[in-house]
Amino acid sequence: MFAARGFVVAEVNFHGSTGYGQKFTDAISQHWGDYPYQDLMKGVDVVA
Numbered sequence: 001m002f003a004a005r006g007f008v009v010a011e012v013n014f015h016g017s018t019g020y021g022q023k024f025t026d027a028i029s030q031h032w033g034d035y036p037y038q039d040l041m042k043g044v045d046v047v048a
Contacts, residue, residue, distance in 0.1 A: 010047045014039035 003009045013020065015035040016028030028035055 008047060010043055012040050012043035 018025055
């Protein structure tokens with residue numbers, strides 16, 4: 001709906017997301033506040 005109206009839509013698969021293997025899912029252990037944030041900011045940098 002947003003893309004159809006001209007907005008950019010981005011979905012970031014941050015650390016801890018499932019479907020990329022157990023190592024990727026477990027990478028968030030002890031880093032639940034910083035790794036996902038860093039992943040989101042990297043995604044914004046790519047889109048911007």
